[in-house]
Amino acid sequence: MANLYPYLILIGASIIVATTWLLSQARRRASITKELVSLNEELEFDLPNFLRQCWRPLSKAGFRGLEWELDWFGSSVLHQEGSHGEACIDRILEVEDIRLRVRLFDGKRRFEQRYFSTLVSESLFLLLYTDMWVKLGTVQGTFAQTAKMNVFLQHDMKNIVQLISLVAEQLSGTPAGKEAKLLESLRAVMPTLRERSERFLNTLSSAPPDAEMTPIDLCDSFHKTAKIHDLTIIIEGSGEVLANEQSVNSVFDNLFGNYVDESRRNSDVQPDIKVSIAEEDDQVRIEITDINGRPCLWPERLFEPFWSEKGDGLGIGLYHARQLVTGAGGTLQALTPAQEPMTFVVSLPRSL
Amino acid sequence: MNQQSETADQEQQTVARILLVEDDPALRLVMRNVMENNDYDVLEADSRVAAEAVLKVNPDIAALVLDLGLPPSPHTTTEGLATIKSVMDGLYPAKIVVLTGQDEESSALAAVREGAFDFLAKPSSSADILNAVQRAVLFYQNERTLSEQEGLTKLQINAKVADGLKAVREEAEEKLVRKVLKETEFNVYQSAAKLGLKRESIYYFLKKFGIKREDS
Numbered sequence: 001m002a003n004l005y006p007y008l009i010l011i012g013a014s015i016i017v018a019t020t021w022l023l024s025q026a027r028r029r030a031s032i033t034k035e036l037v038s039l040n041e042e043l044e045f046d047l048p049n050f051l052r053q054c055w056r057p058l059s060k061a062g063f064r065g066l067e068w069e070l071d072w073f074g075s076s077v078l079h080q081e082g083s084h085g086e087a088c089i090d091r092i093l094e095v096e097d098i099r100l101r102v103r104l105f106d107g108k109r110r111f112e113q114r115y116f117s118t119l120v121s122e123s124l125f126l127l128l129y130t131d132m133w134v135k136l137g138t139v140q141g142t143f144a145q146t147a148k149m150n151v152f153l154q155h156d157m158k159n160i161v162q163l164i165s166l167v168a169e170q171l172s173g174t175p176a177g178k179e180a181k182l183l184e185s186l187r188a189v190m191p192t193l194r195e196r197s198e199r200f201l202n203t204l205s206s207a208p209p210d211a212e213m214t215p216i217d218l219c220d221s222f223h224k225t226a227k228i229h230d231l232t233i234i235i236e237g238s239g240e241v242l243a244n245e246q247s248v249n250s251v252f253d254n255l256f257g258n259y260v261d262e263s264r265r266n267s268d269v270q271p272d273i274k275v276s277i278a279e280e281d282d283q284v285r286i287e288i289t290d291i292n293g294r295p296c297l298w299p300e301r302l303f304e305p306f307w308s309e310k311g312d313g314l315g316i317g318l319y320h321a322r323q324l325v326t327g328a329g330g331t332l333q334a335l336t337p338a339q340e341p342m343t344f345v346v347s348l349p350r351s352l
Numbered sequence: 353m354n355q356q357s358e359t360a361d362q363e364q365q366t367v368a369r370i371l372l373v374e375d376d377p378a379l380r381l382v383m384r385n386v387m388e389n390n391d392y393d394v395l396e397a398d399s400r401v402a403a404e405a406v407l408k409v410n411p412d413i414a415a416l417v418l419d420l421g422l423p424p425s426p427h428t429t430t431e432g433l434a435t436i437k438s439v440m441d442g443l444y445p446a447k448i449v450v451l452t453g454q455d456e457e458s459s460a461l462a463a464v465r466e467g468a469f470d471f472l473a474k475p476s477s478s479a480d481i482l483n484a485v486q487r488a489v490l491f492y493q494n495e496r497t498l499s500e501q502e503g504l505t506k507l508q509i510n511a512k513v514a515d516g517l518k519a520v521r522e523e524a525e526e527k528l529v530r531k532v533l534k535e536t537e538f539n540v541y542q543s544a545a546k547l548g549l550k551r552e553s554i555y556y557f558l559k560k561f562g563i564k565r566e567d568s
Contacts, residue, residue: 152427162475169477
């Protein structure tokens with residue numbers, strides 16, 4: 001039995017050495033995979049750039065060569081790195097207009113080396129595949145949003161042009177004795193025409209509106225916005241904020257518009273808007289609730305750009321409102337209790 | 353005699369009632385002015401539901417000027433087309449002039465399929481709008497005259513040849529029975545007399561087409 005001890009010790013030591021070596025190799029591959037992930041993120045998931053720069057980490061993983069052939073929306077590129085042989089891991093990835101063939105040359109690796117190569121190569125393929133979907137999603141999303149935006153802007157623009165054209169015709173051909181009536185209708189129409197044209201321009205423009213800050217009486221602003229949307233509101237409290245008037249009007253226009261859209265979907269119940277204003281230190285806190293409103297079913301999506309519940313809206317109203325409030329140094333949140341109507345909570349800098 | 357007839361026609365035209373279905377209040381107001389300056393009696397609605405309510409109270413509306421993009425989805429034609437369908441299903445005699453900013457070709461086709469009388473794309477001149485409304489009113493008045501004087505009733509049926517004659521006949525039967533019931537305020541006896549049928553046949557049609565008093 002004693003004669004066996006040296007052998008047992010040798011076997012044990014061999015196991016320890018082998019395990020230690022395997023662990024270090026695994027750690028090394030994990031570090032290379034992490035390096036690939038970081039590189040991809042650094043390059044903003046751009047597939048062509050990532051392909052051109054991924055060879056460096058891959059060469060550390062023991063690969064001898066890399067070859068990729070990319071068909072990128074109709075343009076083909078072939079690229080090679082390192083040395084090539086017969087043994088390779090070959091993969092073809094295809095997503096719509098993007099096709100990629102990748103060949104990783106690993107020199108007939110066996111046993112644990114083969115396992116490690118597979119780990120790294122599969123991670124690489126997953127990253128490449130993700131990049132392809134990211135690109136495709138971005139392209140399709142942009143096209144869809146542009147098309148949607150075009151439909152909305154075209155519709156609004158046609159209404160504005162129709163309005164101007166009818167007004168112009170009336171101005172030139174109003175029957176005698178009906179001028180007073182025309183004047184009266186112009187008084188009602190022109191302010192809304194201006195509001196709508198400004199809103200139209202705001203939608204088109206990504207630049208922040210005129211940043212001139214003025215004290216704004218919130219009650220006045222609410223009454224004005226409610227009138228545009230033909231809403232009756234109850235206001236509790238009062239307050240004055242220091243902000244850009246156009247931005248503030250746009251914020252409440254979007255918030256009230258959200259209630260109007262909701263009421264139009266559910267025409268049985270008319271919105272009953274309650275606004276409470278409270279001054280707190282250097283901020284004014286505004287809470288807006290539709291008492292007859294439904295609980296919000298999609299709290300996580302409320303401020304997501306280009307998302308609307310029924311797919312019938314442009315979906316940038318609340319997102320735009322939040323951007324404007326944040327830009328004005330305030331906050332916009334939505335309280336969405338499961339069984340009660342949603343409440344928008346806006347905080348804006350107080351006019352001191 | 354001719355002069356008297358012309359005067360009567362003119363009087364009829366002055367009281368022609370138009371329903372503007374437009375969700376844009378400013379545009380609605382300006383169009384109202386255009387119509388009123390041309391001696392039309394104008395009613396307004398900003399949605400399909402509101403238009404249905406106005407029509408229910410004023411079944412003598414001669415023409416609707418309808419925007420296809422209505423709330424809750426003002427950027428699609430869904431609600432506008434639903435309004436046309438609702439007017440057709442309600443067997444109202446009003447003619448529908450579509451005035452819309454939606455994609456012209458597809459919208460026009462869909463509107464005509466549903467039963468629109470005319471189609472104008474925004475922006476249109478007030479002359480074009482008035483001409484279309486005038487034609488619509490003329491058709492409405494002529495149909496009413498034919499109905500009153502000769503008992504003629506116009507039915508609109510969207511028939512597919514592939515569906516065969518039976519489907520067309522059934523649709524015509526249903527529309528005619530509904531229309532007569534509506535005219536007689538759901539009086540089965542009078543409806544049967546008007547249609548030259550027995551009362552049992554009217555009850556049979558009521559059951560067959562699922563017609564209820566509130567439908568009429």
